[in-house]
Amino acid sequence: MDTKAAVLWKTHSPWEIEEITLDDPGPGEVTVELAASGLCHSDEHLVTGDMRMPDDMQELLGFPQYPIIGGHEGAGTVVEVGPGVTSLAVGDNVALSFIPSCGRCPSCSTGKQSLCDLGQFLIVGRQIAGLTARHHLAKDGTDIGIMCCLGTFAPHTVVNEASCIKLEDDIPTDKAALVGCGVTTGWGTSVYRAQVQPGETVVIVGIGGIGINAIQGAVMCGARHIVAVDPVQFKRDSALQFGATHAVSDLEEAFALVGEITWGAMAEKAIITTGVAEGSMIASVMALVSKGGRCVVTSVADIAATEVTLSLFELTLMQKELVGGIFGGANARRDIPRLMRLYKEGKLKLDELVTTEYKLEDVNQGYQDMRDGKNLRGLIRY
Template sequence: MRAKGAVIHEVGGQWKTEDIELDDPQDSEVLIQVMASGLCHSDDHFVTGDIPVTLPMVGGHEGAGIVVKVGKKVTRVKVGDHVSTLFIPACGKCRYCARGQSYICNNGAGMEHGMGMDGTPRFHIADSGQGIGGVVRLGTFSNYLVCHESQAIQIPDDIPFDVACLVSCGVATGWGAAVNGGNIRPGDVVLVMGTGGVGMNAVQGARHAGADHVLVAEPVEWKREEALKFGATESFESVEAAKGRIAELTNGQGVDVAIVTVGRVDGKLLGEALDVTGKGGVTVLTAVGSYERSIEASPQDFTNLAKSLQGVMYGLCNPVSDIPRLLQMWRDGRIKLDELITTRYTVDEVNQGFADMHGGKNIRGVLIHSHE
């Protein structure tokens, strides 16, 4: 069938809206009519080269839509179901899934190529017939996609698609960074560095977990103001500006948990987070960035002060259970999702969406698809 989606052809290029030919779903695959897709910073990292992938590729991994066709062996969803896409096709059988770590399932291997589970493409550029991948085997910047059934989870029909797409990645990642990665407890003092689509949910997760103080370091003034609405207790333009208050709250010891959710991280910035983390505290890293083998931190601090550094993939969530739970929390009024959406775009406006992200104008932009 014919689809329409945004494709990136080269590092440093622009997203190009193109006609795409889409294969039928195979035995264990589903065809989804994508209704909405979040504009996640991770997709921009494919453009900058911070995350190496095989190009060209259809963008997008935060999706929500309707199942329109299923393969003959599909059991998880049926035609007509509303679904959220999942970042990783967790098998439920490997040693990681078996011990509750589906966020690092072995099926994640090879996802940088964007092909189906069998290694072949589902998307083809209409003009040339060239087979191309979709981001993390999805490609939600297309108005239709084919994926393995393990990357689709049924959601209630009354959940708006623009809300549901956010939970598929950014909300789960930020929330989980605080609740799972930081293991925040009542009474903790927490610092969140960066309040985009992931960081703002780390703020929400920290308050939900019972932190007494949730401080935010964010250079964009209106985002600092918004962070207070999402649960931050105080906001500062930088970590340096927050140091005095951190010292007051912790008797000079440092925060219990520092969560790094900036747009791009490097060794210097990570070292800054480690420096303000106190005794027995944890620095949580969920931001993407440099591959350089350098962190500006004292190894002795880890020993003498019993600090730890926790890397976080997908919020350390098990999405099959966590995504429905987060959506239920939204329905119960215990988490803000609508308020995360700053601007809605068409697929032809995807480059503007990322420009707005870089300009600090969005918490999260959302792509709304048409199906004419």
Template sequence: MKAAVLREVGKPLQIETVSISKPGPREVLIRTKAAGVCHSDLHFVEGSYPHAMPAVLGHESAGIVEAVGSEVRTVKVGDHVITCLNPYCGHCEVCLTGHLNLCISSETRRSKTDEPRLFREDLSGAGDTRMAQFLNLSSFAEMMLVHEHACVAIRKDMPFDRAALIGCSVLTGVGAVTHTSNVRPGETVAVIGCGGVGLAAVNGAAIAGAGRIIAIDRVPAKLELAKQFGATDLINADDGDPVKQVQELTGGGVHHSFEAIGLKATAEQAFRMLRRGGTANVIGMIPVGVKIELNGSDFLGEKRIQGSFMGSNRFPVDMPRLVDFYMSGKLNLDALISRRIKLEEVNSAFDELKRGELARSVIVFD
């Protein structure tokens, strides 16, 4: 099968022929139909986060079940599915207390002594042919082999390109609002960064009934796009201190802020723009080794800052609900897709991410 492979940090992905294993116990073979190009992938391409190489990238995807291994109970051949990068075992402490997104059990992956899920044929008989699976998925490929708890079946009238977005950006943004920070009707919200995740957070805040939703970015086109997702106020960060602007708009600060970029400065701004008792949520991937600085006295006002990983999701329940939200017109996925591309165009999609011009490019497989 064709796949986009990262072989060296900072270098373009290479389109290669990669082999995929047959499904073992609890595993599902999926024919990839669509895969979003996410900024998280770019973090690994640029080396902000380490990963074993060579690796087939991609982690935001939807497809059709081609085959299942023994003991698989959750999906069947022919099911349309959305994948999720955080598979869960179902019986560790975090799973049993309802935090499926935090499960790191090794039993959802193959061991180092097992045949790898992805590999390259080595006709010479020399060298290691293993390919690293990226975030338990590797969806920049025509097929995926995953644990059954890394996907969920959805209704078949859901378009694959929109469904793929639910696999990461939408689940992350909406979930941060509804699960991590528990936004209540009438509360005020600020979202820093109007890329795919930030726009999903804006949409999630609108669905949750937030009274005021302030979108913050430096790109006017993205701010205008945020209106379509439910933003009530727009702030261009180039027009002055966004913290001061938020405080003036809200009379002291917001109840909830969401940082969707992954920078030290914006994480600190998210905390500073809170009112007393407010909660700042860092969704963006701050590079390894970077520290943020906060004023200790602000904690006397019961202000909180916390991380949000994949929207604190329970994806087997959340993803089908998000599909229903889209099909009923409550969730705006159409405007998230800037363009649809072929696998061979993946590097151009990364170039656009670096420029910060578009919301989302989606790879569509025939």
């Protein structure tokens, strides 16, 4: 099949729209016609180089990470199934989960699908089956990688059935695109990784596509105070509309406010959802957290960064916790259908998440708007 896609040829360069040839789906794979793709910050890490695999790893794999088709937040309809596909048929609507769930690895089989062993393929850029490519440059056949085994910056893609979450027929696929990453990651960060409890105080640092959904999760958990931190006024206003009780512009202000509203006890939970995880901010965020409290890092850092500021004294004596989180610790096969039902019943906001819609050709404008703090979420509609 001939299609087009937004391809990144190297770091620090714009996305280029290229003519692409798609192979037929191989064993266990399907071709999906996408309705929409969200513009998540994680694809920006390919641009800045935060997510660039070290050279020796690329050499070991035997192929380069770039060129790569971006996008890992999509949904659409299955238009072709490969040999041996048993869980999907042509015409099925699916959300594409950025983390595959095989259902049978030690993590999947113990209810931790966000840690599926197939996650090892996320930044490799090839199909799970044999690390082969189905996406090629039309003009010369060059193999092209795909972000998170998906490559949703294209009207069509070929993916493994492990990445597909079947949707009920009445679920709108353009809305379901958002749960493939941002909504589930943010919501799950509050629900599963922070385990927010009724009456708790939660601080959410960074109100983009992930942080705004961490607010939705904290509201559902019954948090008493939800303090949003973001330097951008539009983000702070949006946070209040989504259920935050307070909004401040930096960590210093957050420290003073949280001290005041908790009578010095500080917040039970803090969540980091800034555009990039910076080790230098950890000590300041941990200072917002109470005795026995927990800080969850959901933002992605530079792959090579290892330095962190942290008071180990407080970590020990105040028994604080610092944890990470991928896909909010959610189980795609349980939580994606569940979140879409909550949306249908008016209990989860999805329509309000999309600030601006773009054509695929405008993907660079979409990312500029994200950098400029103009979007809660940008969405490419096909």
